[in-house]
Amino acid sequence: MFQYITEALAVLLANRTRSFLTALGLIIGVMAVISIQVLGAGMSGAVSGVLGQFNDHSFILSVARQPNFIRATMSVRDIERVKANVPNVVDGMPVGGVPRVVTIGKKYARLIVGGASDERFATTPIQYGRNFTIDEIATGANVAILNDRAETKLNPDGANPVGQSVRIGDRRLVIVGVYQKPKTGIVPSFAFGDVLIPYTTYERQIARGFKYGQAQFFIADATRTQETEDAATAYLKSLKVKGVLYRTTDRKTLSGSIDSIFAVLTLVVALIGAVSLVVAGIGILNIMLVSVAERTREIGLRKAIGATRFQILAQFFIEALLLSAIGCAIGLVLGLGIGGLVNALLLVQISGVVAPIPWVRSVLIATGFATLVTLAFGTYPAYRAASLDPIEALRYE
């Protein structure tokens, strides 16, 4: 068996150009499929990374259309009324921020100050310290959490600033936490602002009487998200003038729309993969048949000097197998390379998530391709070669 492999390898190497051209279709096909596999893994990693910032016990309610072109129509009072009257809603806060000069020690910068809720609804991981407590929210405590941008601007030496005081305008607050550098994403983070303070504090001290275009609501039962969204929307409509439309966004609707895009993409890729498999296979079939025809005299000679049918069959089959294996191996390497490169350059940049390369699946696909193509398209030429009559074959011009 080993001798057949070395013999086949010698034949393939003696005809490098022909071998390469034969394998080319397969190389491209496998490369496409494998790189898409790697990209797919990267994309689902990216989506999970992006959606990971999305708390599934909350939804965003936005004003979608209004009759009088006033930008924001939700007041804090409206939000409080939704909280009080819509079942399953346990908390709610306006979404928004205002630019303020923020100072730590002698460092100051103009940053966005926004409201946030307590630890139950936190989405951005904490680097130092902690999230706000329920008590701090309820009492409107003078506490703050910095994001990475605020931290770099105000605390460039990187030491843990928790416990220091921060000044916003003429008010002093105590830093209780610092967020990790968030994964930049296609879905905005819910932490609006660079310096976050309890939304109650924000309303009372920074943005008294402001109106908002967006509000975030927190719910107790995540399985009833849709129902709660509908109830909140209906309730707000009953309060407001006619013609105002509201739109809700939650983790499910977001991931749902991304999922459906993915489903289409996966289908298209699967089709391309199937087509490239068939095209590559037909290419191999064709070139193998040409090769058998071209080598008719050689086959006749091999039979004349004593090769049996089976030996010829085995030899040509192993040649096809080896060619497919080499083609698939090259395609595998190229596919992993290209997929990995695109992942690293594009998807990791978007999501910050390095998805694991699907090694096992890629190798299985490549091996499957090689086996399938050989079985489907290598058997017949090998059979044709083995069936040649030595007398006819030797006479072949």
Place this chain on the structure above:
Amino acid sequence: MNSISAHAVIDLNNVTKTYASGELSVQALRGVTFSIQPGEYVAIMGPSGSGKSTLMNLLGALDRPTTGTYKLDGTDVASLNDNELAGIRLKKLGFIFQGFNLLARTSATKNVALPLFYAGLSPKLRNDAAIARLKEVGLGDRLTHKPNELSGGQQQRVAIARALVNDPAVLLADEPTGNLDTQTSEEIMALFEKLNAAGRTIIMVTHDEDVAHHAKRIVRVRDGLVVADELTNKRAVS
């Protein structure tokens, strides 16, 4: 005569071969009987269409007779299946062709070693045997050359070395000088005579009288029958 016949390496008895294509059937051989003893050097001659190619294919165990018996080194070829025929060709026969039939882009040594691959020998044994045979035909300095780097005469020598590599009972040469010029033909004929002198049984098919007269015996075929079977003067010389 009977005792000699018992040792014949080739023994054809009333062999016929009929090719049927559709409703038409052509009788290429119509009852051929002759035998060849070990160590003989026989030329088979005949015009085209005489059945000499058919005879050659039968002698070479590439085909089976329609009727009659053909014993090659004691084995009745007519009763063998395809695999057994391949085995006979591998062990008992060495083929030399007009067009050399060497594998392109393959070294002389690898070409010569090819039959031993099918015999299942290890690469080392194959290589050693091939080199020994190439030296025997005077190509000891062309071991790694590929066919396109060799002259026609050298290519035919490689083919002869390949035919010899499995130590066959009979060498079968089909127009071995057909593609060669006169001087190279003489060289190949000299090599044949040397091999015959060393005890090789050689059967050569040719239509060239001059070439045929290098053999010790000429079997003439016409219309599917042996019309003459004569010794040449070479017989007396050796």
